[in-house]
Amino acid sequence: MLSNLCTDLANGTLSGMPAHRTARERARAELTAAIKDEARRQLGEQGADGLSLRAVARELGMVSSALYRYFPSRDDLLTALIIDAYNALGATLEKAAAGADAPRERWRAACHGLRAWGLANRHEYSLIYGTPIPGYRAPQDTVTPATRVPAVFIGALRDAWRAGEVKPPFKGPEMSPELRRQVGIVRAQLAPDVPEEVLARGLIAWVQLFGMVGFELGGQFANTVDPADEFFTHTVEQMTLFVGLG
Amino acid sequence: MLSNLCTDLANGTLSGMPAHRTARERARAELTAAIKDEARRQLGEQGADGLSLRAVARELGMVSSALYRYFPSRDDLLTALIIDAYNALGATLEKAAAGADAPRERWRAACHGLRAWGLANRHEYSLIYGTPIPGYRAPQDTVTPATRVPAVFIGALRDAWRAGEVKPPFKGPEMSPELRRQVGIVRAQLAPDVPEEVLARGLIAWVQLFGMVGFELGGQFANTVDPADEFFTHTVEQMTLFVGLG
DNA sequence: CAAATTCGAGAGCACCGCTCTTGACTCCTC
DNA sequence: GAGGAGTCAAGAGCGGTGCTCTCGAATTTG
Numbered sequence: 001m002l003s004n005l006c007t008d009l010a011n012g013t014l015s016g017m018p019a020h021r022t023a024r025e026r027a028r029a030e031l032t033a034a035i036k037d038e039a040r041r042q043l044g045e046q047g048a049d050g051l052s053l054r055a056v057a058r059e060l061g062m063v064s065s066a067l068y069r070y071f072p073s074r075d076d077l078l079t080a081l082i083i084d085a086y087n088a089l090g091a092t093l094e095k096a097a098a099g100a101d102a103p104r105e106r107w108r109a110a111c112h113g114l115r116a117w118g119l120a121n122r123h124e125y126s127l128i129y130g131t132p133i134p135g136y137r138a139p140q141d142t143v144t145p146a147t148r149v150p151a152v153f154i155g156a157l158r159d160a161w162r163a164g165e166v167k168p169p170f171k172g173p174e175m176s177p178e179l180r181r182q183v184g185i186v187r188a189q190l191a192p193d194v195p196e197e198v199l200a201r202g203l204i205a206w207v208q209l210f211g212m213v214g215f216e217l218g219g220q221f222a223n224t225v226d227p228a229d230e231f232f233t234h235t236v237e238q239m240t241l242f243v244g245l246g
Numbered sequence: 247m248l249s250n251l252c253t254d255l256a257n258g259t260l261s262g263m264p265a266h267r268t269a270r271e272r273a274r275a276e277l278t279a280a281i282k283d284e285a286r287r288q289l290g291e292q293g294a295d296g297l298s299l300r301a302v303a304r305e306l307g308m309v310s311s312a313l314y315r316y317f318p319s320r321d322d323l324l325t326a327l328i329i330d331a332y333n334a335l336g337a338t339l340e341k342a343a344a345g346a347d348a349p350r351e352r353w354r355a356a357c358h359g360l361r362a363w364g365l366a367n368r369h370e371y372s373l374i375y376g377t378p379i380p381g382y383r384a385p386q387d388t389v390t391p392a393t394r395v396p397a398v399f400i401g402a403l404r405d406a407w408r409a410g411e412v413k414p415p416f417k418g419p420e421m422s423p424e425l426r427r428q429v430g431i432v433r434a435q436l437a438p439d440v441p442e443e444v445l446a447r448g449l450i451a452w453v454q455l456f457g458m459v460g461f462e463l464g465g466q467f468a469n470t471v472d473p474a475d476e477f478f479t480h481t482v483e484q485m486t487l488f489v490g491l492g
Numbered sequence: 493c494a495a496a497t498t499c500g501a502g503a504g505c506a507c508c509g510c511t512c513t514t515g516a517c518t519c520c521t522c
Numbered sequence: 523g524a525g526g527a528g529t530c531a532a533g534a535g536c537g538g539t540g541c542t543c544t545c546g547a548a549t550t551t552g
Contacts, residue, residue, distance in 0.1 A: 022518080022519065022520095023518080023519095024517095024518060024519070024528095024529075024530090027530095028529090028530095046380050046381070047377075047380035048380075049295065049379070049380050050380055050381075052507085052508065052509085053508085053509065053510090054507080054508065054509080055507095055508095062531070062532085063531065063532050063533070064508095064509085064510090065510080065511080065512090065531080065532070065533075065534095066530075066531045066532070068509095068510075068511085069529080069530065069531085073509080073510080074508095074509065074510090126377045129464070129466070130376065130377030130464075131293075131372045131376030131377040131463075131464065132463075132464050132465065133295070134292050134293035134294075134295050134296055135292070135296075169415065169416035170415035170416055170487065172483070172484045172487060173480060173483040173484065173487075175480060176476050176480070178476050179471070179476040179477055179480055182470060182471045182472075182476070182477065183470075183471065185469065185470060186470055200477075200480065201484070203470075203471070203477070204454065204481050204484055204485070207454060207457045207458050207461055207481070208450065208453060208454040208457055209457075210457050210460075210461065210466075211453045211454055211455075211456050211457020211458070211460065212453050212457070214456075214457065214460060215453055215456065217377075217378075218375070218376075218377065218378050219378065220375070220456075223431065224428060224429075224431060224432055224449075225425070225428045225429065225449070226428075230422050230424050230425040230428070231425055231428065231446075231449070234419060234421060234422070234425055234446065235450050235453070237418070237419040238418050238419065238446075238447070238450055239450070241416065241418060241419075242488060268549080268550065268551095269549080269550095270498075270499085270548095270549060270550070273499095274498090274499095298538085298539065298540085299539085299540065299541090300538080300539065300540080301538095301539095308500070308501085309500065309501050309502070310539095310540085310541090311500080311501070311502075311503095311541080311542080311543090312499075312500050312501070314540095314541075314542085315498080315499065315500080319540080319541080320539095320540065320541090493552105494551100494552085495550105495551080495552075496549100496550080496551070496552085497548105497549080497550070497551080498547105498548080498549070498550085499546105499547080499548070499549085500545105500546095500547085500548095501544105501545090501546090501547100502543100502544090502545090503542105503543090503544085503545105504541105504542085504543085504544105505540105505541085505542080505543105506539100506540095506541095507538100507539075507540085507541105508537100508538075508539065508540105509536105509537095509538085509539105510535105510536085510537095510538105511534105511535085511536080512533100512534090512535085512536105513532100513533085513534085513535105514531105514532085514533085514534105515530100515531095515532090516529105516530080516531085516532100517528105517529080517530070517531095518527105518528085518529075518530085519526105519527085519528075519529090520525105520526090520527080520528090521524105521525090521526085521527095522523105522524090522525085522526100
């Protein structure tokens with residue numbers, strides 16, 4: 001349990017700062033970071049399946065068993081990479097959105113930012129949004145970083161609504177009470193003043209966006225709209241209109 | 247090469263019929279089927295990663311090396327399962343669509359059929375539409391069966407157009423010449439009379455649909471629209487309207 | 493019947509995640 | 523400053539994986 005605390009500190013999962021009171025702690029923090037870096041490198045080359053603890057240890061010039069002092073299992077190492085990936089993507093989107101002024105431009109920027117990040121870090125993208133790794137259950141630690149990504153989109157939509165800039169182009173079907181309730185959960189947390197109908201459209205566009213990036217990464221567009229740059233841009237415009245941000 | 251022919255025959259990948267001239271050929275065909283069945287069983291339990299040639303052989307009471315007489319590698323076994331999955335899904339959707347009369351109802355039926363099949367066969371769904379297995383390249387044999395699935399949707403859209411039932415609810419952005427050309431590839435093959443604008447909307451809805459099923463299977467809807475029945479139905483209606491099939 | 497082909501079985505290679513033990517090292521406390 | 527507590531890298535080892543090769547037996551073919 002003391003060792004767990006140290007691991008948490010080294011992983012940066014606690015809000016407390018490094019401290020590094022002793023040389024041992026500093027060495028531990030550095031080695032933990034080196035392991036994650038090498039693991040991320042291997043992840044980028046061969047994907048999650050190709051990530052081998054033994055290979056990481058080999059590359060770092062140590063024996064495989066030594067690595068278990070830093071990450072109790074392969075899954076724990078993967079969890080650390082997942083958290084880092086969520087944070088990296090979240091930061092990227094926040095930055096991309098911050099570059100635009102009007103809410104609707106922030107929405108567009110976030111869409112294009114997501115695709116760009118996914119194409120540049122396809123294995124990390126697959127790690128967080130791809131087929132779940134069998135037998136792996138994401139621990140609670142991943143929830144908070146994961147929230148940063150949708151927050152960018154919902155934030156843009158919320159601000160657009162407040163500025164009176166959201167006008168859906170056609171009337172959709174009625175929402176059932178249960179669906180209203182479910183959408184209301186998100187609403188209560190992030191956008192209490194936006195109507196459920198608008199949030200539901202945003203959610204549809206959100207899913208469409210991730211479907212598109214997933215299809216492109218999976219090569220499902222082969223022989224049709226591949227390369228997908230034009231289709232992506234066109235679809236973002238269509239879905240932006242659909243949401244009412246056009 | 248002769249053995250390849252026999253394998254192809256046993257797999258049913260050639261259009262020729264069994265023949266079974268000798269007892270050996272019959273035994274080979276039966277064992278090949280048994281291997282695929284057991285592999286499919288294990289796939290359904292633990293996913294593609296959990297599929298082990300040794301475990302399949304063990305379960306069938308044979309030695310692992312004997313299995314290589316039937317499938318030259320694990321990837322070949324996976325390929326056979328992929329082809330079967332495409333065909334099973336394709337047949338399911340064709341049947342679901344055939345149950346409806348009006349084209350727009352066939353479209354809806356295909357949407358709901360896809361989700362139902364994906365939920366009932368999640369690992370097979372992931373095999374064909376999930377994150378690509380690293381290092382695995384789908385051979386040409388998978389292309390034709392894969393085409394059956396989109397053909398159902400495009401067929402419904404085409405028939406609806408011919409019946410004059412397609413009316414997009416709002417004018418979208420202009421399509422670039424390059425995007426027109428890309429969409430035109432699909433158009434030329436399956437729906438030569440449907441305008442590119444309509445096909446592009448259909449493609450957007452298509453991607454949205456797979457994004458939704460993928461999100462649901464991946465548990466991405468947790469704590470929001472989960473269970474996703476209501477959201478799925480609502481979104482299908484929205485996207486059906488978006489395409490102009492409403 | 494004899495030759496050619498196909499088959500199951502076994503041994504073996506290199507890799508994997510993970511566990512346990514051992515001996516050396518560092519740190520904290522008396 | 524010396525000891526004990528805690529931490530560390532290393533090694534051996536377990537059971538698992540995909541895959542290759544060889545060998546003798548069975549079956550099909552001529």
